[in-house]
Amino acid sequence: MIVEYIRYRVPAERCDDFEAAYARAAVPLATAPQCVEYELTRCVDEPESYILRIVWTSADDHLTGFRNSDNFTAFFAEIRPYVEQIEEMRHYRRTAVVGPGGSVPTMYDWAGGTEAFERLTEVFYREVLKDELVGPLFAHMDPDHPKYVAMWLSEVFGGPTRYTDGRGGYHHMLSKHLGRAITERQRRRWVELLLDAADEVELPHDPEFRAAFLGYIEWGTRIALANSQPDAHPIQQAPVPHWGWGVAPPYVGA
Numbered sequence: 595m596i597v598e599y600i601r602y603r604v605p606a607e608r609c610d611d612f613e614a615a616y617a618r619a620a621v622p623l624a625t626a627p628q629c630v631e632y633e634l635t636r637c638v639d640e641p642e643s644y645i646l647r648i649v650w651t652s653a654d655d656h657l658t659g660f661r662n663s664d665n666f667t668a669f670f671a672e673i674r675p676y677v678e679q680i681e682e683m684r685h686y687r688r689t690a691v692v693g694p695g696g697s698v699p700t701m702y703d704w705a706g707g708t709e710a711f712e713r714l715t716e717v718f719y720r721e722v723l724k725d726e727l728v729g730p731l732f733a734h735m736d737p738d739h740p741k742y743v744a745m746w747l748s749e750v751f752g753g754p755t756r757y758t759d760g761r762g763g764y765h766h767m768l769s770k771h772l773g774r775a776i777t778e779r780q781r782r783r784w785v786e787l788l789l790d791a792a793d794e795v796e797l798p799h800d801p802e803f804r805a806a807f808l809g810y811i812e813w814g815t816r817i818a819l820a821n822s823q824p825d826a827h828p829i830q831q832a833p834v835p836h837w838g839w840g841v842a843p844p845y846v847g848a
């Protein structure tokens with residue numbers, strides 16, 4: 595991905611028209627497959643200064659794919675009158691310095707931290723062991739297995755990186771699923787029992803938390819099933835995934 599910044603200085607009497615033109619130009623941008631996202635911002639201190647930020651899938655996609663497309667023709671027709679107003683138009687590469695701020699709690703904190711995930715996995719595996727469909731898979735599990743899975747889930751949802759630091763990370767988790775030949779019925783039962791446990795230990799039940807939580811569980815169990823098949827060739831090394839709120843962050847009131 596590459597980030598393009600275009601800085602404009604627009605005379606005060608043309609600012610309204612400029613913003614209206616960009617609202618129209620945004621329509622072809624929004625449908626361009628080369629465009630990841632875009633944002634036009636206006637300077638508070640100098641209202642004649644604007645910065646347009648466009649994230650492109652790559653510089654080449656922008657310069658060849660987009661520039662030769664009908665979307666560009668429609669986009670440029672709207673903004674052509676303002677080309678003279680451009681002060682800078684360049685591509686910037688992202689650095690490693692990127693991340694969310696603290697305005698939205700992690701799902702880990704929202705759930706209640708390590709203690710909440712430990713309660714969840716304790717109740718969950720208690721029921722798993724009694725279950726005729728999935729129980730046999732766990733017949734020889736380590737008594738600390740629930741704690742390890744709580745460590746994993748805590749890390750996934752933005753908590754401490756204890757599974758990576760002290761339990762072998764992704765590779766170790768993967769090694770435990772290899773060759774288990776998990777069936778779809780077993781996966782489904784695993785999900786059901788986990789959701790029952792989430793209710794029993796009273797994990798937050800707001801729609802935003804539960805939707806994002808289930809999103810990860812669906813994703814993770816489907817990957818576990820695929821990786822457990824005898825003919826699977828999963829990636830051996832990867833970071834522990836991080837899961838966030840997605841499109842619906844928590845409702846924290848007005």
Ligand code: HEM
Pocket residue numbers: 728731732734735736739742743746747761766767770771774776780781784810811812813814815818819
């Ligand atoms: C989101 C989905 C899943 C997550 C996050 C997950 C997580 C884990 C983790 C972290 C371990 C290793 C624990 C350790 O450090 O020792 C593990 C082991 C295991 N998992 Fe999963 N798992 C998932 C889905 C499943 C499913 C769907 C099944 C089967 C229905 C399954 C069966 C097992 C088994 C049998 C082990 C080995 C237990 C033992 O040590 O005997 N997992 N899982």
